[in-house]
Amino acid sequence: MSFKIAIIGAGSVGFTKKLFTDILCVPEFKDIEFALTDLSEHNLGMIKAILDRIVEANGLPTRVTATTDRRKAIEGARYIISCVRVGGLEAYADDIRIPLKYGIDQCVGDTICAGGILYGQRNIPVILDFCKDIREVADTNAKFLNYANPMAMNTWAAIEYGKVDTVGLCHGVQHGAEQIAAVLGAKSPRELDYVCSGINHQTWFIDLRLNGRKIDKDELVAAFEAHPVYSQQEKLRIDVLKRFGVYSTESNGHLSEYLPWYRKRPDEITRWIDMSDWIHGETGGYLRYSTETRNWFETEYPQFLEAASKPIDASKRSNEHASHILEALETNRVYRGHFNVKNDGVITNLPRDAIIESPGFVDRFGINMAAGITLPEACAATCMASINVQRMSVHAAISGDIDLLKLAVLHDPLVGAVSTPDEVWQMVDEMVVAQAQWLPQYAHAVPAAKERLSKSTVKTREWAGAARRNVRSIEELRAEKAALKQAV
Incomplete structure (x- = not known):
């Protein structure tokens, strides 16, 4: 080919x-x-x-x-x-920094929420x-x-x-399935069969079967609480599992941003997160990780180039969807995965225009979604809150309507739990002004936003967040990698 x-x-x-x-x-x-x-x-x-x-x-x-x-x-x-x-990373830093001035503490800030x-x-x-x-x-x-x-x-x-x-395409579903397989004692993630459906980063394992045996909520809760690592790293996800009855695909830190209950007060944030790695809820965790990764790659590039001389090992092919989709489309070898597409009735209790993440099959005829899925009501309600924000955000981005953009941010679950309308209006003005070079559709709105900022009486504060860590130097990263290697 x-x-x-x-x-x-x-x-x-x-x-x-x-x-x-x-x-x-x-x-x-x-x-x-x-x-x-x-x-x-x-x-x-x-x-x-x-x-x-x-x-x-x-x-x-x-x-x-x-x-x-x-x-x-x-x-x-x-x-x-x-x-x-x-x-x-320049714009991304503002996605984290500016909302913090208004009390909004994000771990990642790349899906909804202000960032x-x-x-x-x-x-x-x-x-x-x-x-x-x-x-x-x-x-x-x-x-x-x-x-x-x-x-x-x-x-x-x-x-x-x-x-x-x-x-x-995303890999959250695969990672969540690997966790579930591990806590249930599976020898391989392939022993776990599941239906996972919802929207990206809020996808729910609504049916779980281990070697054909159906797994219920109580068994899954007990398995997670007994696990020596996940019981500490995924406290928020386990709490949602207990209350909703199903496990979410997304990491502890990511999930905490999409809900209005866990990150709205600084003293509550530290109760639900884990600082062993950025993904479990650290303030600006992914920004720190991305910055360190960029610096590490720039410095250690010769090692990456040397590693590229090794033969490709097909047994180490990742579970990222792209290669498997291309293989199915081109060779007709059927692939089952979870894909982000327009709903059009696939999930019965989410809007038809929403972008869902749900199971589908790929062959030479294309991507074919498994239709007729109904989410548990609590899962659908949580997804709906995000879908409404996403819809307004897309329409604002297309039209350059700064008032619609402010309404989208106002309706974000976490932002709405933390900030007043006046704070949201000023925060959006500040973010649009700071990022004007990447927002051509708002060029007409920037002068008025600057004028409003110059006269604003809304108070802000310089705040690093409830659980912020400094970016580590190359020397610190080397020492940490050496210690891990020695421990192994």
Whole structure:
């Protein structure tokens, strides 16, 4: 087989390498072309060198090109994969820093909440540019695979306004299933059969079977509470499991942002999180992790390049959906996964226009969703709160309506639990002004926002959050890795 895959945001070096090696684990895909594109020539150069080394070490005919000309990369591509973060770490830092001034403590801030909504405002205009290129110069039947957050908003915009064949992909379901299999004592995650459905980052394991035996709530609660690690790291998820009756896919820190109950008071935050790793609830945890990862990669790049000389091991192919979807579409080997698509009745008690994450099957006929799923009422209610915020956020991003943007932020569950309307109005003004260079649709609103900020009487505070850690230096990271290696 010979076709072209374009990867937008290929400067996300580690993730691009994973996608590349996964895809090349499919024997029929050795003779394809990867077209890498990114705004950063520096990052493009690094990732191309790594992928070229992999191709050379494995004696493959695979072609790798790299260009900052996105349209050229997309031209003729059958598959376009996006893993972009518009504004990079600079804008992301404001997504965390500014809401903290108004008492909003986020762990990740990339899905909803104040940070996730503004992230969507930056991404959606760019996503629509991608879609325009796909419609005009990509293969006639091109498929757009979106890995970028905020997943639901980006996918919603691409389908509804970009008018391209789009699927959103995430790995939260797989990670949650691995946890459940571990606490139940399974020898392999493959022993666990499950139905997981909802919306991205609020997907629910509504049916669990271990080697054919149905697992109920009480057994799952007992298994998590008995686990020496997860009982401490996933306290909030376990509490939600007890109250809702089903386990959520998303990490302790992520889930805490989507609900109005666990992060609204600083003294409560520390009760529900765990500081052993960023993902369990640390304030700005993913920002710290991302910053450290970038610094580490820049410094240790020669080691990454050397590691690329190893043969591809198909047994280590990851559970990221992309390679499996491409394999199913191209070879007709059926793949079952969980995909972000427009609902259109798949989940009976969520709106038809919402972007859901639910089970589906892929073969040469495309992605076919398992329809007729009904969520437990509490799960549907929680999803609905986010869907309403997502819908308003997408419409605001498309129209450049700053008043609608403020209403979207106001209706966010965590923001609404913490902040007053006056605080929300000022916070959004401040975020739009700070990120104006990435928000072209709000250019007309920036002067008035600056004027309002100059006259505002709403009080703010400089606050690091309830559980903030400093970014570690390269020396500290080296020492920690050495200690872990020695312990093993």
